[in-house]
């Protein structure tokens with residue numbers, strides 16, 4: 001019982017103690033930005049370092065950039081008017097970054113480029129010291145009904161996400177949901193599934209490689225039916241535990257209501273050699289920070305399984321992942337599992353002990369009872 005109590009307290013304090021102070025700003029330094037422009041800058045300050053994040057939707061390809069710096073690190077963004085919109089044109093960091101990595105979604109499906117995508121911000125943005133959250137919606141060119149929806153959420157403590165597949169988020173990682181909603185397809189693609197193309201960038205040796213790892217979890221308590229956890233790590237994360245990673249379950253959902261019966265598979269391709277997307281925010285960012293020649297690789301995440309009737313069966317696919325700094329978090333035993341283990345171990349141990357106690361007491365009694373009789377007599 002003591003073990004259970006202790007771990008319970010530990011779990012609670014782990015869940016509610018903030019690991020970093022977060023501070024988010026929408027379109028920093030841009031007074032002329034309208035609601036059409038979305039670039040979120042977040043500084044998450046820890047005891048020894050800070051993590052700067054940029055969530056960028058100002059150009060067509062959604063981009064998340066991480067920069068690891070000292071506690072005093074800060075980023076300055078300069079804006080310019082291009083056509084009718086404000087776009088970030090210069091990034092200046094007040095120090096040399098320790099490490100940086102980024103992920104960009106530049107295409108869904110077979111080269112449906114996101115080049116003409118415009119991202120509209122929903123009205124539920126949160127930027128407090130407890131949470132940073134932004135939701136955006138983009139429409140493919142010539143596609144009015146359907147949308148690609150993205151939700152980014154940073155909570156400065158370790159916990160399981162509320163929604164399936166209940167990924168672990170920490171102060172060092174951001175939870176991202178991508179939904180492909182009502183995307184009607186050309187007739188020729190009536191038997192199609194969607195895939196997302198990611199460009200992954202890190203300030204590792206350009207000749208090195210990103211690492212793919214599939215782990216088995218101890219139980220499927222948090223994601224029923226799914227035991228695998230996929231991790232993509234930058235070389236620095238793989239070798240020293242202080243680089244960048246993506247973590248997800250190989251599962252996607254075909255209805256807004258996420259459940260076991262509406263789940264489908266998410267597949268990961270091999271890494272491909274790609275370049276930084278042209279005229280993108282990452283291209284500008286890494287040249288401004290004098291971090292030319294980073295490691296850049298591509299990867300496809302595709303959804304569906306044989307016989308599922310393809311995307312048009314539901315016209316909906318949602319998938320979640322986390323992107324973060326350091327070593328990917330590992331799920332421990334939950335309170336529930338600990339109680340089960342405690343009962344499983346506790347009952348036999350208690351029985352064994354009570355058996356021993358019973359024997360001892362009996363032996364004691366049988367030895368001392370006659371004596372007591374004589375004493376009382």
Ligand SMILES: *[C@@H]1O[C@H](CO)[C@@H](O)[C@H](O)[C@H]1NC(C)=O
Nearest residue numbers: 048049069070071072073095
């Ligand atoms: C950060 O700034 C404070 C106050 O300006 C200074 O005392 C401190 O040494 C700086 N820390 C680092 C790591 O540069």
Ligand SMILES: *[C@@H]1O[C@H](CO)[C@@H](O)[C@H](O)[C@H]1NC(C)=O
Nearest residue numbers: 019046049158170171172326
């Ligand atoms: C976050 O990163 C810091 C180092 O920057 C590390 O000390 C801390 O343990 C990490 N937290 C989690 C939950 O991974």
Ligand SMILES: *[C@@H]1O[C@H](CO)[C@@H](O)[C@H](O)[C@H]1NC(C)=O
Nearest residue numbers: 145146181182183256315316
């Ligand atoms: C997708 O389209 C259907 C039919 O037009 C509609 O009922 C549904 O609400 C749409 N889904 C979303 C998430 O907008």
Ligand SMILES: *[C@@H]1O[C@H](CO)[C@@H](O)[C@H](O)[C@H]1NC(C)=O
Nearest residue numbers: 186187188189190191192310
């Ligand atoms: C796709 O559409 C074409 C023409 O409409 C049809 O001939 C074909 O059978 C369809 N394929 C599937 C897998 O539904």
Ligand SMILES: *[C@@H]1O[C@H](CO)[C@@H](O)[C@H](O)[C@H]1NC(C)=O
Nearest residue numbers: 183184185311312313314315
């Ligand atoms: C999905 O969209 C296609 C094309 O608009 C339509 O034919 C199909 O009935 C839709 N499916 C569902 C489940 O709404």
